[in-house]
Amino acid sequence: MSTEEKSIGGYSFEEYVEIVKTFHGSSAPGVILGGVMVEEAKRHLPEGKLFDAICETRVCLPDAVQLLTPCTIGNGWLYIEDFGRFAITLYDKETGEGIRVHLDVDKLPQAPEIEAWFMKKKKKGEQNLDKILKEIKEKGEKLLSVSRVHVRxxxxxxxxxxxxAICPQCKEAYPARDGVICRACSSQ
Amino acid sequence: MSTEEKSIGGYSFEEYVEIVKTFHGSSAPGVILGGVMVEEAKRHLPEGKLFDAICETRVCLPDAVQLLTPCTIGNGWLYIEDFGRFAITLYDKETGEGIRVHLDVDKLPQAPEIEAWFMKKKKKGEQNLDKILKEIKEKGEKLLSVSRVHVRxxxxxxxxxxxxAICPQCKEAYPARDGVICRACSSQ
Known part of the structure; x- marks a missing residue:
C-alpha cells in the first residue's frame, strides 16, 4: 500500500490521528500503531463476520480497538488479558477462529524512531513524535506479524x-451470584 | 432542570443516544443512564480540574465515562474495579478528593420502567426501550445519590x-519487571 492511499478504518491517516487525539487525549504512538494493527487483523478476517477482540495489554491498544471496531469495554466484546504484550486478536465469536497481530521486535530495526520509542531506548523528552508517526504511516504494516489462532x-x-440483589451492608444493587453481600463489602 | 434543557456532555439527550449507538453498538439504557451519572458527578467537581475515573462495574458504565470524559481504558485514567455495583467516581488525581454517584435503589420506584430493567423484573423481550429512555431523560438525576469520597x-x-525486555520463549516484548519470561508464557 502506498503512503498516499493509507487509510485506517475508512479515515485518512491524518484524520485517524485527530480522532485519537480527541478520544485518547493525545496522538500516542501506541494508539496510532494500534490502528494499523486493527486494520491488518481485519484484512485477514472474512468480511461481514461478527468478531470479538482481545488486547494483551491495557496500555493504548484498547483505545484503537474501541475506535475502529464495534468492540468496547462497556459492551463486553473487548476483553483485556493484560500480559503486557503489544498484540491484538480479533476472532469469530461463534467458532473461535481468529487473527492475532503483534508488533514484531525482529522487524523493528527498519523503523528506528518506532524502535527507540517502543523499546524505551530514548526517554520521552528525546523522542520525536512527528518522526514516529511518519514511520508508522510509511512502514507500520511491515513491522507486524500475523498468525491464525484458535480462541476458546x-x-x-x-x-x-x-x-x-440488594446488599444488606451498602444497600446497593449487585449480582446475586456474588453471595450474601456484594464484592465491595466483602473485600473490605 | 426541565426536560427541554436536558443535555449530556454538551450534546442534546437525543444526540447522546445516537453517539452511544455508534460507539457501544446499541442505545443500551446503562450507557444512557451512565451519561446522566457522569454529568451529575461533573456538576459536583470544581471546574477545570483534571480528574480520573473509577467504574465499579465493567458493564455499560465504562463506555459513558469514555464518551464524556478524557478518561479511557487505553490512557489509564479510567480504572474498572469490578464490584458489580452501578457506580462511578470522578476524583482529583492530585488530592484524591472525589465524587461518587450511584443508582439508588430506594429511589427507583418513581421510574417503574427503569426499575424493571435494572432490577431484572422484566425479561429483555418484555422491556420497552423507548419508555426506559424517556424515564432516564425525565427523571434520571432523581434516581441518583451523590457522595463525597476520598480515593487513594x-x-x-x-x-x-x-x-x-524480549521474552526468550515467545520472542515478544514485555515489561522487564514481570520476570525472566513474560506473563503470557509464565501462565501457560
Missing part, C-alpha cells in the same frame, strides 16, 4: 449479570 | 511500563 470463546465471554 | 490515588494509578 467461553474463556473470554462475559457472564450475564443474572438476578440482582 | 496510588491504589488506582497505572504503573509505568518501565524497561522492556
Amino acid at each position: 470463546p467461553d474463556r473470554y465471554r462475559r457472564l450475564k449479570t443474572g438476578p440482582v | 490515588p496510588d491504589r488506582y494509578r497505572r504503573l509505568k511500563t518501565g524497561p522492556v
Whole structure:
C-alpha cells in the first residue's frame, strides 16, 4: 500500500490521528500503531463476520480497538488479558477462529524512531513524535506479524449479570451470584 | 432542570443516544443512564480540574465515562474495579478528593420502567426501550445519590511500563519487571 492511499478504518491517516487525539487525549504512538494493527487483523478476517477482540495489554491498544471496531469495554466484546504484550486478536465469536497481530521486535530495526520509542531506548523528552508517526504511516504494516489462532470463546465471554440483589451492608444493587453481600463489602 | 434543557456532555439527550449507538453498538439504557451519572458527578467537581475515573462495574458504565470524559481504558485514567455495583467516581488525581454517584435503589420506584430493567423484573423481550429512555431523560438525576469520597490515588494509578525486555520463549516484548519470561508464557 502506498503512503498516499493509507487509510485506517475508512479515515485518512491524518484524520485517524485527530480522532485519537480527541478520544485518547493525545496522538500516542501506541494508539496510532494500534490502528494499523486493527486494520491488518481485519484484512485477514472474512468480511461481514461478527468478531470479538482481545488486547494483551491495557496500555493504548484498547483505545484503537474501541475506535475502529464495534468492540468496547462497556459492551463486553473487548476483553483485556493484560500480559503486557503489544498484540491484538480479533476472532469469530461463534467458532473461535481468529487473527492475532503483534508488533514484531525482529522487524523493528527498519523503523528506528518506532524502535527507540517502543523499546524505551530514548526517554520521552528525546523522542520525536512527528518522526514516529511518519514511520508508522510509511512502514507500520511491515513491522507486524500475523498468525491464525484458535480462541476458546467461553474463556473470554462475559457472564450475564443474572438476578440482582440488594446488599444488606451498602444497600446497593449487585449480582446475586456474588453471595450474601456484594464484592465491595466483602473485600473490605 | 426541565426536560427541554436536558443535555449530556454538551450534546442534546437525543444526540447522546445516537453517539452511544455508534460507539457501544446499541442505545443500551446503562450507557444512557451512565451519561446522566457522569454529568451529575461533573456538576459536583470544581471546574477545570483534571480528574480520573473509577467504574465499579465493567458493564455499560465504562463506555459513558469514555464518551464524556478524557478518561479511557487505553490512557489509564479510567480504572474498572469490578464490584458489580452501578457506580462511578470522578476524583482529583492530585488530592484524591472525589465524587461518587450511584443508582439508588430506594429511589427507583418513581421510574417503574427503569426499575424493571435494572432490577431484572422484566425479561429483555418484555422491556420497552423507548419508555426506559424517556424515564432516564425525565427523571434520571432523581434516581441518583451523590457522595463525597476520598480515593487513594496510588491504589488506582497505572504503573509505568518501565524497561522492556524480549521474552526468550515467545520472542515478544514485555515489561522487564514481570520476570525472566513474560506473563503470557509464565501462565501457560
